[in-house]
Amino acid sequence: MEPIMKMGIDAGGTLIKIAYRAAESEEVMEYIHFPSPQIREAASWIKQHAPEAKVCITGGKAALLQSCLSQHDVSTIVEFDATCRGVQYLLQDVEGAPEAFVLTNCGTGTSIHYADTNKHYRLGGSGVGGGSLIGLSYLLTGIGDYNEIIQTAKKGNREHVDLKVSHIYEGAVPPIPGDLTASNFGNVRTDGSSTRDIADLLASVMGLVGETVTTASVLAAGQCGVSSIVYIGSSFVSNELLQDIVVGYTKLRGAEAVFLENGSYSGAIGAWLSL
Template identity: 45%
Template sequence: ECIGIDAGGTLIKVVYKERDEYLYQTFLSNEVEKLVKWINEWHPNAKLKITGGKQENISKLLHNPHELIDEFEATTIGIKEVLKRAELYLPEKYLLVNVGTGTSIHSMIGENSERLGGSGIGGGTLMGLSYLLTRQKQFEEIMLLAEKGKRTGIDLKVRDIYEGDRSPISGDLTASNFGFLERMTGEELQEDILACLVGMISEAVLMMVMPFAKAIESSTIVFIGSTFHNNALFKKQLQRFEDLFELKLHFPFNGQYSGAHGALLY
Protein backbone atom coordinates (compact mmCIF):
# COMPACT_ATOMS: atom_id res chain seq x y z
CA GLU A 1 0.00 0.00 0.00
CA CYS A 2 1.29 3.44 -1.01
CA ILE A 3 0.15 6.93 -0.03
CA GLY A 4 1.09 10.12 -1.90
CA ILE A 5 1.52 13.13 0.36
CA ASP A 6 2.08 16.72 -0.76
CA ALA A 7 3.01 18.71 2.32
CA GLY A 8 2.65 22.36 1.30
CA GLY A 9 3.05 25.60 3.19
CA THR A 10 -0.65 25.76 4.07
CA LEU A 11 -2.28 22.42 3.29
CA ILE A 12 -1.23 18.78 3.24
CA LYS A 13 -2.84 16.98 0.32
CA VAL A 14 -3.09 13.17 0.43
CA VAL A 15 -3.98 10.71 -2.35
CA TYR A 16 -4.17 6.93 -2.10
CA LYS A 17 -5.92 4.05 -3.80
CA GLU A 18 -8.45 1.67 -2.34
CA ARG A 19 -10.21 -0.98 -4.44
CA ASP A 20 -8.90 0.71 -7.56
CA GLU A 21 -10.43 4.07 -6.61
CA TYR A 22 -8.46 7.18 -5.72
CA LEU A 23 -9.31 8.65 -2.33
CA TYR A 24 -8.41 12.17 -1.23
CA GLN A 25 -7.73 13.83 2.11
CA THR A 26 -6.60 17.30 3.16
CA PHE A 27 -5.07 18.40 6.45
CA LEU A 28 -3.90 21.83 7.58
CA SER A 29 -0.09 22.07 7.63
CA ASN A 30 -0.27 23.54 11.12
CA GLU A 31 -2.29 20.53 12.31
CA VAL A 32 0.21 17.93 11.22
CA GLU A 33 -0.62 15.84 14.32
CA LYS A 34 -3.98 15.00 12.67
CA LEU A 35 -2.18 13.53 9.66
CA VAL A 36 0.13 11.55 11.96
CA LYS A 37 -2.84 10.18 13.90
CA TRP A 38 -4.69 9.28 10.69
CA ILE A 39 -1.68 7.39 9.29
CA ASN A 40 -0.95 5.60 12.57
CA GLU A 41 -4.57 4.58 12.95
CA TRP A 42 -5.50 3.59 9.39
CA HIS A 43 -2.30 3.07 7.40
CA PRO A 44 0.47 2.12 9.85
CA ASN A 45 2.34 0.00 7.28
CA ALA A 46 1.79 2.03 4.12
CA LYS A 47 4.77 3.27 2.16
CA LEU A 48 4.64 7.08 2.08
CA LYS A 49 5.79 9.00 -0.98
CA ILE A 50 6.20 12.53 0.25
CA THR A 51 6.67 15.75 -1.67
CA GLY A 52 6.29 19.49 -0.95
CA GLY A 53 8.19 22.03 1.10
CA LYS A 54 7.40 20.37 4.42
CA GLN A 55 8.32 16.84 3.31
CA GLU A 56 11.31 16.46 5.66
CA ASN A 57 9.36 17.82 8.57
CA ILE A 58 6.64 15.20 8.05
CA SER A 59 8.92 12.27 7.36
CA LYS A 60 10.53 12.81 10.77
CA LEU A 61 7.19 12.44 12.54
CA LEU A 62 6.26 9.09 11.01
CA HIS A 63 7.70 5.59 11.31
CA ASN A 64 6.42 4.32 7.96
CA PRO A 65 8.87 3.50 5.18
CA HIS A 66 9.04 6.59 2.99
CA GLU A 67 10.55 8.20 -0.07
CA LEU A 68 11.03 11.95 -0.64
CA ILE A 69 10.17 13.33 -4.09
CA ASP A 70 11.02 16.69 -5.67
CA GLU A 71 7.92 18.88 -5.63
CA PHE A 72 8.19 20.30 -9.13
CA GLU A 73 8.68 16.83 -10.57
CA ALA A 74 5.73 15.52 -8.59
CA THR A 75 3.46 18.36 -9.79
CA THR A 76 4.33 17.92 -13.44
CA ILE A 77 3.91 14.14 -13.29
CA GLY A 78 0.69 14.43 -11.29
CA ILE A 79 -0.98 16.98 -13.56
CA LYS A 80 -1.11 14.38 -16.33
CA GLU A 81 -3.08 12.01 -14.12
CA VAL A 82 -5.36 14.84 -12.96
CA LEU A 83 -6.08 15.86 -16.58
CA LYS A 84 -6.75 12.27 -17.56
CA ARG A 85 -9.19 11.80 -14.70
CA ALA A 86 -10.88 15.12 -15.49
CA GLU A 87 -11.10 13.97 -19.14
CA LEU A 88 -9.50 17.23 -20.16
CA TYR A 89 -7.57 16.88 -23.40
CA LEU A 90 -5.10 19.70 -23.93
CA PRO A 91 -2.66 20.67 -26.68
CA GLU A 92 0.90 19.26 -26.51
CA LYS A 93 2.09 22.57 -25.15
CA TYR A 94 0.63 24.57 -22.28
CA LEU A 95 1.53 26.66 -19.27
CA LEU A 96 0.93 25.12 -15.84
CA VAL A 97 0.36 27.62 -13.04
CA ASN A 98 0.20 26.37 -9.47
CA VAL A 99 -1.42 28.98 -7.24
CA GLY A 100 -0.72 27.58 -3.79
CA THR A 101 0.57 29.59 -0.85
CA GLY A 102 2.80 31.18 -3.48
CA THR A 103 2.69 30.72 -7.24
CA SER A 104 4.90 28.66 -9.53
CA ILE A 105 4.89 28.51 -13.30
CA HIS A 106 5.89 25.56 -15.47
CA SER A 107 6.06 24.97 -19.19
CA MET A 108 4.63 21.65 -20.29
CA ILE A 109 5.81 20.67 -23.75
CA GLY A 110 5.09 17.07 -24.68
CA GLU A 111 7.00 14.92 -22.20
CA ASN A 112 9.19 17.83 -21.10
CA SER A 113 8.49 20.24 -18.31
CA GLU A 114 10.48 23.10 -16.93
CA ARG A 115 9.95 25.48 -14.03
CA LEU A 116 10.01 28.91 -15.63
CA GLY A 117 9.46 31.09 -12.62
CA GLY A 118 7.32 31.96 -9.67
CA SER A 119 5.97 34.70 -7.49
CA GLY A 120 5.21 35.31 -3.85
CA ILE A 121 1.73 36.47 -4.82
CA GLY A 122 -0.64 33.58 -4.29
CA GLY A 123 -3.21 32.04 -1.97
CA GLY A 124 -1.12 32.98 1.05
CA THR A 125 -1.27 36.62 0.00
CA LEU A 126 -5.05 36.36 -0.09
CA MET A 127 -5.10 34.92 3.43
CA GLY A 128 -2.61 37.41 4.91
CA LEU A 129 -4.05 40.55 3.36
CA SER A 130 -7.62 39.42 4.17
CA TYR A 131 -6.56 39.22 7.78
CA LEU A 132 -4.80 42.57 7.82
CA LEU A 133 -7.65 44.34 6.04
CA THR A 134 -10.71 42.67 7.59
CA ARG A 135 -9.52 40.37 10.43
CA GLN A 136 -11.07 37.41 8.61
CA LYS A 137 -8.97 34.23 8.79
CA GLN A 138 -11.18 31.46 7.40
CA PHE A 139 -10.73 30.75 3.69
CA GLU A 140 -14.39 29.75 3.19
CA GLU A 141 -15.66 32.83 5.01
CA ILE A 142 -13.33 35.13 3.05
CA MET A 143 -14.54 33.73 -0.25
CA LEU A 144 -18.23 33.87 0.77
CA LEU A 145 -17.84 37.54 1.64
CA ALA A 146 -15.84 38.33 -1.50
CA GLU A 147 -18.57 36.74 -3.67
CA LYS A 148 -21.03 39.31 -2.32
CA GLY A 149 -18.72 42.29 -2.74
CA LYS A 150 -18.52 45.02 -5.39
CA ARG A 151 -15.33 46.50 -6.78
CA THR A 152 -16.67 49.94 -7.62
CA GLY A 153 -15.43 52.80 -5.50
CA ILE A 154 -12.33 51.00 -4.19
CA ASP A 155 -10.65 49.91 -7.41
CA LEU A 156 -10.01 52.67 -9.90
CA LYS A 157 -11.22 51.66 -13.33
CA VAL A 158 -10.04 53.11 -16.60
CA ARG A 159 -13.45 54.75 -17.02
CA ASP A 160 -13.09 56.48 -13.64
CA ILE A 161 -10.07 58.30 -15.03
CA TYR A 162 -11.46 59.06 -18.49
CA GLU A 163 -14.82 60.17 -17.02
CA GLY A 164 -16.85 59.65 -20.18
CA ASP A 165 -14.09 60.58 -22.66
CA ARG A 166 -12.97 57.94 -25.15
CA SER A 167 -10.28 55.70 -23.65
CA PRO A 168 -7.69 53.74 -25.66
CA ILE A 169 -8.47 50.55 -23.73
CA SER A 170 -11.70 49.16 -22.31
CA GLY A 171 -13.11 51.37 -19.58
CA ASP A 172 -13.93 48.29 -17.56
CA LEU A 173 -10.26 47.37 -17.02
CA THR A 174 -8.68 48.11 -13.67
CA ALA A 175 -6.48 51.20 -13.86
CA SER A 176 -5.33 50.89 -10.25
CA ASN A 177 -6.18 48.15 -7.77
CA PHE A 178 -7.32 49.76 -4.51
CA GLY A 179 -6.53 53.04 -6.25
CA PHE A 180 -9.78 55.00 -5.83
CA LEU A 181 -8.56 56.91 -2.77
CA GLU A 182 -10.67 59.89 -3.75
CA ARG A 183 -13.85 57.84 -3.22
CA MET A 184 -12.76 56.09 -0.05
CA THR A 185 -14.56 56.95 3.17
CA GLY A 186 -13.03 54.51 5.62
CA GLU A 187 -16.46 52.87 5.89
CA GLU A 188 -15.84 50.34 3.12
CA LEU A 189 -17.61 47.00 3.59
CA GLN A 190 -15.53 43.90 4.29
CA GLU A 191 -17.17 42.14 1.36
CA ASP A 192 -16.17 44.92 -1.05
CA ILE A 193 -12.59 45.03 0.24
CA LEU A 194 -12.31 41.25 -0.16
CA ALA A 195 -13.81 41.33 -3.67
CA CYS A 196 -11.12 43.87 -4.61
CA LEU A 197 -8.44 41.72 -3.02
CA VAL A 198 -9.46 38.62 -4.98
CA GLY A 199 -9.57 40.82 -8.07
CA MET A 200 -6.08 42.19 -7.47
CA ILE A 201 -4.54 38.78 -6.86
CA SER A 202 -6.17 37.21 -9.89
CA GLU A 203 -5.15 40.12 -12.11
CA ALA A 204 -1.59 40.12 -10.75
CA VAL A 205 -1.26 36.38 -11.33
CA LEU A 206 -2.69 36.57 -14.83
CA MET A 207 -0.51 39.51 -15.90
CA MET A 208 2.54 37.77 -14.49
CA VAL A 209 1.94 34.49 -16.31
CA MET A 210 0.95 35.94 -19.69
CA PRO A 211 4.50 36.71 -20.86
CA PHE A 212 5.48 33.13 -20.02
CA ALA A 213 2.60 31.82 -22.14
CA LYS A 214 3.79 34.08 -24.96
CA ALA A 215 7.38 32.91 -24.55
CA ILE A 216 6.40 29.27 -25.09
CA GLU A 217 3.92 30.30 -27.80
CA SER A 218 0.90 28.82 -26.12
CA SER A 219 -2.47 30.31 -25.29
CA THR A 220 -3.51 27.45 -23.00
CA ILE A 221 -3.04 28.02 -19.29
CA VAL A 222 -3.89 25.40 -16.68
CA PHE A 223 -4.42 26.63 -13.12
CA ILE A 224 -4.03 24.30 -10.16
CA GLY A 225 -3.59 24.78 -6.42
CA SER A 226 -6.05 24.93 -3.54
CA THR A 227 -6.62 28.65 -4.06
CA PHE A 228 -9.06 27.61 -6.79
CA HIS A 229 -10.69 24.86 -4.78
CA ASN A 230 -14.39 25.66 -4.44
CA ASN A 231 -13.62 29.09 -5.70
CA ALA A 232 -15.95 30.24 -8.46
CA LEU A 233 -15.02 33.88 -7.92
CA PHE A 234 -11.31 33.43 -8.63
CA LYS A 235 -12.14 31.49 -11.78
CA LYS A 236 -14.65 34.10 -12.91
CA GLN A 237 -12.19 36.94 -12.33
CA LEU A 238 -9.58 35.21 -14.47
CA GLN A 239 -12.00 34.08 -17.17
CA ARG A 240 -12.97 37.71 -17.83
CA PHE A 241 -9.66 38.00 -19.68
CA GLU A 242 -10.01 34.97 -21.94
CA ASP A 243 -11.43 36.85 -24.91
CA LEU A 244 -9.46 40.05 -24.45
CA PHE A 245 -6.11 38.26 -24.45
CA GLU A 246 -7.14 35.27 -26.59
CA LEU A 247 -6.36 32.77 -23.88
CA LYS A 248 -7.90 29.44 -22.98
CA LEU A 249 -7.89 28.90 -19.22
CA HIS A 250 -8.54 25.58 -17.50
CA PHE A 251 -9.17 24.74 -13.85
CA PRO A 252 -9.12 20.93 -13.73
CA PHE A 253 -11.11 19.15 -11.04
CA ASN A 254 -8.82 18.04 -8.19
CA GLY A 255 -5.96 20.10 -9.63
CA GLN A 256 -4.83 20.84 -6.08
CA TYR A 257 -3.92 17.15 -5.75
CA SER A 258 -1.45 17.18 -8.67
CA GLY A 259 1.61 17.04 -6.38
CA ALA A 260 0.18 14.21 -4.29
CA HIS A 261 -0.87 12.28 -7.42
CA GLY A 262 2.62 12.74 -8.87
CA ALA A 263 4.28 11.55 -5.67
CA LEU A 264 2.06 8.46 -5.61
CA LEU A 265 2.86 7.65 -9.25
CA TYR A 266 6.59 8.38 -8.97
Protein backbone atom coordinates in the same frame (compact mmCIF):
# COMPACT_ATOMS: atom_id res chain seq x y z
CA MET B 1 -10.86 -4.66 4.09
CA GLU B 2 -7.71 -4.43 1.94
CA PRO B 3 -4.98 -2.29 3.46
CA ILE B 4 -3.87 0.94 1.78
CA MET B 5 -0.55 0.16 0.10
CA LYS B 6 0.50 3.55 -1.31
CA MET B 7 0.10 7.13 -0.23
CA GLY B 8 1.16 10.27 -2.12
CA ILE B 9 1.52 13.44 -0.08
CA ASP B 10 2.12 17.10 -0.91
CA ALA B 11 3.10 18.83 2.30
CA GLY B 12 2.83 22.52 1.32
CA GLY B 13 3.22 25.77 3.21
CA THR B 14 -0.48 25.94 4.09
CA LEU B 15 -2.06 22.54 3.48
CA ILE B 16 -0.94 18.92 3.53
CA LYS B 17 -2.69 17.15 0.66
CA ILE B 18 -2.93 13.33 0.60
CA ALA B 19 -3.90 11.09 -2.36
CA TYR B 20 -4.45 7.33 -2.10
CA ARG B 21 -6.57 4.46 -3.31
CA ALA B 22 -8.73 2.82 -0.66
CA ALA B 23 -7.75 -0.58 -2.11
CA GLU B 24 -5.36 -1.71 -4.86
CA SER B 25 -8.33 -2.85 -6.90
CA GLU B 26 -10.03 0.57 -6.70
CA GLU B 27 -9.73 2.88 -9.71
CA VAL B 28 -10.73 6.09 -8.00
CA MET B 29 -8.37 8.22 -5.97
CA GLU B 30 -9.35 9.36 -2.51
CA TYR B 31 -8.27 12.73 -1.18
CA ILE B 32 -7.89 14.35 2.20
CA HIS B 33 -6.10 17.44 3.46
CA PHE B 34 -4.88 18.86 6.78
CA PRO B 35 -3.70 22.36 7.67
CA SER B 36 0.12 22.31 7.64
CA PRO B 37 0.40 23.48 11.29
CA GLN B 38 -1.45 20.23 12.17
CA ILE B 39 1.37 18.09 10.78
CA ARG B 40 1.23 15.75 13.81
CA GLU B 41 -2.47 15.09 13.25
CA ALA B 42 -1.72 14.35 9.60
CA ALA B 43 1.01 11.88 10.63
CA SER B 44 -1.35 10.21 13.13
CA TRP B 45 -4.01 9.86 10.45
CA ILE B 46 -1.49 8.19 8.10
CA LYS B 47 -0.27 5.84 10.86
CA GLN B 48 -3.84 4.88 11.71
CA HIS B 49 -5.23 4.46 8.19
CA ALA B 50 -2.20 3.19 6.29
CA PRO B 51 0.24 1.60 8.75
CA GLU B 52 1.80 -0.56 6.01
CA ALA B 53 1.75 1.87 3.11
CA LYS B 54 4.74 3.05 1.14
CA VAL B 55 4.68 6.82 1.30
CA CYS B 56 6.06 9.38 -1.14
CA ILE B 57 6.13 13.00 -0.01
CA THR B 58 6.72 16.24 -1.90
CA GLY B 59 6.47 19.92 -0.98
CA GLY B 60 8.33 22.28 1.32
CA LYS B 61 7.37 20.39 4.46
CA ALA B 62 8.28 16.92 3.09
CA ALA B 63 11.32 16.49 5.35
CA LEU B 64 9.38 17.61 8.41
CA LEU B 65 6.54 15.18 7.74
CA GLN B 66 9.04 12.42 6.96
CA SER B 67 10.55 12.89 10.40
CA CYS B 68 7.10 12.21 11.92
CA LEU B 69 6.75 8.92 10.01
CA SER B 70 9.77 6.94 11.17
CA GLN B 71 7.84 3.61 11.08
CA HIS B 72 7.01 4.02 7.39
CA ASP B 73 8.91 3.38 4.18
CA VAL B 74 9.12 7.01 3.03
CA SER B 75 10.61 8.50 -0.13
CA THR B 76 10.53 12.09 -1.34
CA ILE B 77 10.16 13.61 -4.79
CA VAL B 78 10.96 17.06 -6.20
CA GLU B 79 7.84 19.21 -5.95
CA PHE B 80 7.74 20.42 -9.57
CA ASP B 81 8.24 16.90 -10.97
CA ALA B 82 5.42 15.58 -8.80
CA THR B 83 3.08 18.45 -9.64
CA CYS B 84 3.60 18.20 -13.40
CA ARG B 85 3.17 14.43 -13.31
CA GLY B 86 -0.07 14.78 -11.39
CA VAL B 87 -1.34 17.41 -13.82
CA GLN B 88 -0.61 15.16 -16.82
CA TYR B 89 -2.54 12.38 -15.04
CA LEU B 90 -5.58 14.60 -14.44
CA LEU B 91 -5.45 15.97 -18.00
CA GLN B 92 -6.14 12.45 -19.29
CA ASP B 93 -9.76 12.99 -18.28
CA VAL B 94 -10.05 16.36 -20.00
CA GLU B 95 -11.47 16.42 -23.50
CA GLY B 96 -9.33 18.43 -25.90
CA ALA B 97 -6.60 18.77 -23.27
CA PRO B 98 -3.69 20.95 -24.41
CA GLU B 99 -0.38 19.22 -25.20
CA ALA B 100 1.78 22.20 -24.35
CA PHE B 101 0.70 24.70 -21.72
CA VAL B 102 1.67 27.04 -18.96
CA LEU B 103 1.00 25.56 -15.53
CA THR B 104 0.18 28.04 -12.79
CA ASN B 105 0.11 26.67 -9.26
CA CYS B 106 -1.59 29.22 -7.01
CA GLY B 107 -0.75 27.83 -3.58
CA THR B 108 0.51 29.84 -0.64
CA GLY B 109 2.61 31.58 -3.27
CA THR B 110 2.36 31.17 -7.02
CA SER B 111 4.69 29.13 -9.21
CA ILE B 112 4.56 29.23 -13.01
CA HIS B 113 5.85 26.47 -15.30
CA TYR B 114 6.00 25.44 -18.91
CA ALA B 115 4.93 21.83 -19.51
CA ASP B 116 4.38 19.49 -22.44
CA THR B 117 4.38 15.72 -22.80
CA ASN B 118 8.22 15.54 -22.79
CA LYS B 119 9.43 18.22 -20.45
CA HIS B 120 8.65 20.88 -17.92
CA TYR B 121 10.56 23.78 -16.47
CA ARG B 122 9.87 26.64 -14.14
CA LEU B 123 9.37 30.04 -15.72
CA GLY B 124 9.00 32.07 -12.57
CA GLY B 125 6.52 32.91 -9.90
CA SER B 126 4.94 35.54 -7.72
CA GLY B 127 4.68 35.99 -4.00
CA VAL B 128 1.06 36.94 -4.61
CA GLY B 129 -1.04 33.82 -4.06
CA GLY B 130 -3.40 32.14 -1.64
CA GLY B 131 -1.37 33.30 1.35
CA SER B 132 -1.82 36.90 0.22
CA LEU B 133 -5.54 36.24 -0.12
CA ILE B 134 -5.79 35.23 3.52
CA GLY B 135 -3.23 37.69 4.89
CA LEU B 136 -4.62 40.77 3.19
CA SER B 137 -8.21 39.73 3.91
CA TYR B 138 -7.43 39.35 7.59
CA LEU B 139 -5.59 42.66 7.87
CA LEU B 140 -8.33 44.55 6.05
CA THR B 141 -11.40 42.95 7.61
CA GLY B 142 -10.40 40.82 10.58
CA ILE B 143 -11.70 37.70 8.80
CA GLY B 144 -9.04 35.01 8.56
CA ASP B 145 -11.11 31.90 7.90
CA TYR B 146 -10.74 30.78 4.28
CA ASN B 147 -14.36 29.69 3.81
CA GLU B 148 -15.74 32.85 5.37
CA ILE B 149 -13.47 34.96 3.16
CA ILE B 150 -14.60 33.30 -0.06
CA GLN B 151 -18.30 33.35 0.88
CA THR B 152 -18.23 37.02 1.92
CA ALA B 153 -16.19 38.12 -1.10
CA LYS B 154 -18.95 36.83 -3.40
CA LYS B 155 -21.32 39.51 -2.08
CA GLY B 156 -18.88 42.38 -2.64
CA ASN B 157 -18.63 45.06 -5.31
CA ARG B 158 -15.15 46.04 -6.48
CA GLU B 159 -16.34 49.28 -8.14
CA HIS B 160 -15.78 51.34 -5.00
CA VAL B 161 -12.30 50.03 -4.36
CA ASP B 162 -10.66 49.35 -7.72
CA LEU B 163 -9.95 51.92 -10.40
CA LYS B 164 -10.88 50.92 -13.94
CA VAL B 165 -9.27 52.22 -17.10
CA SER B 166 -12.63 53.87 -17.95
CA HIS B 167 -12.53 55.79 -14.64
CA ILE B 168 -9.24 57.38 -15.69
CA TYR B 169 -10.36 58.11 -19.24
CA GLU B 170 -13.68 59.59 -18.03
CA GLY B 171 -15.78 59.44 -21.18
CA ALA B 172 -12.84 59.59 -23.63
CA VAL B 173 -12.08 56.50 -25.68
CA PRO B 174 -9.39 54.49 -23.88
CA PRO B 175 -6.63 52.72 -25.86
CA ILE B 176 -7.33 49.46 -24.01
CA PRO B 177 -10.66 48.02 -22.78
CA GLY B 178 -12.21 50.39 -20.26
CA ASP B 179 -13.32 47.51 -18.08
CA LEU B 180 -9.74 46.51 -17.29
CA THR B 181 -8.48 47.29 -13.81
CA ALA B 182 -6.15 50.26 -14.04
CA SER B 183 -5.26 50.08 -10.35
CA ASN B 184 -6.27 47.46 -7.80
CA PHE B 185 -7.41 49.43 -4.71
CA GLY B 186 -6.69 52.60 -6.69
CA ASN B 187 -10.22 53.93 -6.25
CA VAL B 188 -9.85 54.25 -2.49
CA ARG B 189 -10.05 57.85 -1.37
CA THR B 190 -7.80 58.85 1.48
CA ASP B 191 -10.21 61.40 3.01
CA GLY B 192 -12.04 58.72 4.96
CA SER B 193 -15.05 58.68 2.64
CA SER B 194 -14.25 55.37 0.96
CA THR B 195 -16.10 52.11 1.46
CA ARG B 196 -15.33 50.08 4.54
CA ASP B 197 -17.72 47.38 3.44
CA ILE B 198 -16.12 44.05 4.29
CA ALA B 199 -17.55 42.25 1.25
CA ASP B 200 -16.28 44.98 -1.13
CA LEU B 201 -12.79 44.82 0.38
CA LEU B 202 -12.66 41.02 0.16
CA ALA B 203 -13.91 41.05 -3.45
CA SER B 204 -11.11 43.47 -4.26
CA VAL B 205 -8.50 41.30 -2.57
CA MET B 206 -9.73 38.46 -4.76
CA GLY B 207 -9.38 40.74 -7.80
CA LEU B 208 -5.84 41.74 -6.84
CA VAL B 209 -4.71 38.14 -6.43
CA GLY B 210 -6.57 36.80 -9.48
CA GLU B 211 -5.45 39.55 -11.84
CA THR B 212 -1.83 39.46 -10.66
CA VAL B 213 -1.62 35.69 -11.07
CA THR B 214 -3.30 35.88 -14.48
CA THR B 215 -1.10 38.71 -15.75
CA ALA B 216 2.05 36.78 -14.88
CA SER B 217 0.60 33.62 -16.46
CA VAL B 218 -0.46 35.18 -19.78
CA LEU B 219 2.91 36.91 -20.12
CA ALA B 220 4.59 33.55 -19.47
CA ALA B 221 2.33 31.88 -22.06
CA GLY B 222 3.23 34.53 -24.62
CA GLN B 223 6.91 34.01 -23.88
CA CYS B 224 6.62 30.27 -24.64
CA GLY B 225 4.21 30.59 -27.54
CA VAL B 226 1.35 28.63 -25.96
CA SER B 227 -2.25 29.71 -25.50
CA SER B 228 -3.46 27.37 -22.74
CA ILE B 229 -2.93 27.99 -19.06
CA VAL B 230 -3.71 25.22 -16.58
CA TYR B 231 -4.49 26.72 -13.17
CA ILE B 232 -4.14 24.56 -10.06
CA GLY B 233 -3.64 25.13 -6.33
CA SER B 234 -5.97 25.14 -3.35
CA SER B 235 -6.60 28.88 -3.74
CA PHE B 236 -9.24 27.91 -6.30
CA VAL B 237 -10.96 25.31 -4.09
CA SER B 238 -14.67 26.24 -3.73
CA ASN B 239 -13.62 29.69 -4.85
CA GLU B 240 -15.77 30.41 -7.92
CA LEU B 241 -15.11 34.14 -7.66
CA LEU B 242 -11.35 33.72 -8.06
CA GLN B 243 -11.90 31.18 -10.84
CA ASP B 244 -14.24 33.60 -12.66
CA ILE B 245 -11.75 36.45 -12.37
CA VAL B 246 -8.96 34.25 -13.73
CA VAL B 247 -11.06 32.73 -16.54
CA GLY B 248 -12.38 36.12 -17.67
CA TYR B 249 -9.05 37.88 -17.56
CA THR B 250 -7.18 35.00 -19.23
CA LYS B 251 -9.72 35.05 -22.08
CA LEU B 252 -9.49 38.82 -22.41
CA ARG B 253 -5.74 38.47 -22.83
CA GLY B 254 -6.22 35.98 -25.65
CA ALA B 255 -5.45 32.73 -23.83
CA GLU B 256 -7.56 29.84 -22.53
CA ALA B 257 -7.86 28.90 -18.86
CA VAL B 258 -8.14 25.24 -17.85
CA PHE B 259 -9.16 24.13 -14.35
CA LEU B 260 -8.78 20.52 -13.27
CA GLU B 261 -11.07 18.63 -10.95
CA ASN B 262 -8.92 17.88 -7.89
CA GLY B 263 -6.14 20.00 -9.42
CA SER B 264 -5.14 21.06 -5.91
CA TYR B 265 -4.03 17.44 -5.35
CA SER B 266 -1.71 17.36 -8.40
CA GLY B 267 1.46 17.18 -6.28
CA ALA B 268 0.04 14.41 -4.09
CA ILE B 269 -1.12 12.45 -7.15
CA GLY B 270 2.31 12.83 -8.78
CA ALA B 271 3.95 11.57 -5.59
CA TRP B 272 1.53 8.61 -5.51
CA LEU B 273 2.28 7.79 -9.17
CA SER B 274 6.01 7.69 -8.47
CA LEU B 275 5.61 4.79 -6.01
